[in-house]
Amino acid sequence: MAGLKRKDILGLREMSTEEIDLILDTADALKDIATRPIKKLPTLRGKAFVTLFYENSTRTAKSFELAGKYLSADAINISISSSSVQKGETLKDTARNLEAMGIDAVVMRHPMGGAPHFLAKHLRASVINAGDGMHEHPTQGLLDMLTIRQRKGGFKGLKVAIIGDIFHSRVARSNVFGLAKYGAEVWVAGPSTLLPAGFEELGVKVTTRVEEALEGADVVNVLRLQLERQEKALFPTVAEYSKFWGVGPERLKLAKPDHVLMHPGPMNRGVEISTSAADGEQSVILEQVTNGVAVRMALLYLLLGGGDAA
């Protein structure tokens, strides 16, 4: 299997469909490891990476850590509170110190858009973006795409509705950038204060009416609502948000009967998504989590030169 011809995974916007296909194919091939009795391949033995998280995360950090362990890479985890970003050691110094200790890749989450791009310019090691501010979350985008591809066989012509706080969402951006490359019909819906500028120019349909986005949708991706946005006067109350933009069984009747319902987690049940929808038959939320490990295994495998041992 040919490797990726890039050092870093910074976002889906700059990736080609060939690269994305390769990653998704690799993830499909590696996915079963997590369900085997012996969850271990020797592929990345002797490789080391660090998860460097400047924002809290359980799911993404642990998903990377497990992905590394299943492939026999050594992983260490570093959490730095985001409040220390501008006070403590500079990002460049932190990462270069880690590199000096011999690590092969840095998996980073950071509150500022473009931070991984900055880091990638200063490191020989690979940089994997695990979420940068409100920019991109490419591994989430890839795992969402893997889940859609498994369920729908592809992307072209699918109507994908992404519902919620689009403006601040790196998940929405990575999904939009990735899916648009394959000719999916991507809709984003949310309150006008949480919609981004300029998405129409990417061919994305933007609406404040969740019903319009849901009508005939093949895929419904509900984003987590950051409740602190309310304090910034972006919406009045959680109840009002839920009334106009919350996704539950009634609204989902607008979507195609065989739609899949996704959520990147963690969920605010009863706010952006109802429990009956989240746990319903169309929900693929836990498949997303499983695929997350697979996608991260694929990326570590492709970037850390595991090609020889496979």
Next chain:
Amino acid sequence: MSTLLIRGGRLLDPASGVDRVADVLVADGRIEAIGVGLGEAGVERVVDARGKLVAPGFIDIHVHLRTPGQEYKEDLRTGTAAAVRGGFVGVACMPNTSPVIDNAVTVTYVNTVAAQQGLCKVWPTGAITKGSKGAELAEIGEMKAAGIVAITDDGMPVENGETMRQAMIYAKQFNLMIMDHCEDKHLAGGGAMHFGKVSSLLGIKGMPAAAEEVHVARNILLSLETGAHVHIQHVSSRRSVELIRWGKAMGANVTVEATPHHFTLTDEIVMEMEYSTNTKMNPPVREAADRQAILDGLRDGTIDCIATDHAPHHVDEKEVEYQAAKFGITGLETAVGLVIDRLVKPGVITLEQMVRLMSTRPAELIGVQAPALVQGAAADITVIDLDRTWTVRAEEMASRSRNTPFIGWELTGAPYATVVGGVLRMEEMKVIG
């Protein structure tokens, strides 16, 4: 008595009605003679200006020389070296130093150090409010007596409209211009670039154009009410230009400057340069329509002058995440190249307009004698090679900082020589002194 002969250039000084090929003999700090075939007897140095443009010395009314307190970014020596290398004979420096220039003692300090170290004229500006905190008025009269040419809280805009109104009323009696960095900090919202499609794609918090426009409108209305002279710094948006055009038509005492980066770049540069923090400045470069409005304003005379907002920062302050980086780029050493390459060569402005925008008008705005190419005038002269194509190189810069997005750019048109008070301070882009 040092003497200098500028040989055979095209002298262009529209304000004095001068446009001819001639020699300029400089002696004792003044233009002693202008004529064809002046002899070289007793002349110590000859500048060969044949085929070049000889203009009244260029003046930049918006630079940050970082003195006192931030000399690790720039000092009065390196900053004025950058100025003369860029073809400027004088600069007005901003008061957002550490401490803020908000009293006569600090003004005198800057003047004293500039007299010792400066390679060009340095005119300090003073703060509008104490510490530029936007609350109490600074000692504006005392500072005027010490030599300031304008007041400004550049970088920390006066938020309270009533404070600004009183500052205008107070400054007017001292015949001082108020230079304002127009920005509603609430609307700017901690953004790091222009709010629009590009910020949306890059996931960077954006500053809407309205953050500037709201304060531009406020200042024009307050100027109409008070009669005070308000100068809008570094205009960046289409509607700001339109508001200023309206204000001038209404008779407001309002003037405006534009920077080379705002007439050259758009927000696309942040994407093209992959989050390079040398694309981060405030106000930010905006969209194509905004850039076009600035070009139109330069062409039709709405915009009074070109100023650089030269804002040096240490590499440690720029080699960080985009959101965390300081705002500002250096500009003194690329301004003339960009003006010729981007404005004169494409026919946006004429050479006559360039001289007005970069010499005559900025001098008028800060109330200093405008440089002129006439016998007896102070010898403040900029010689320009309109046809030289050159590449902007960081290692050749005289500024202490190199935070500019124009490194590596190829430009046609370059400053060739700078004469300050009769002294040759730069020739062929090499600083002398």
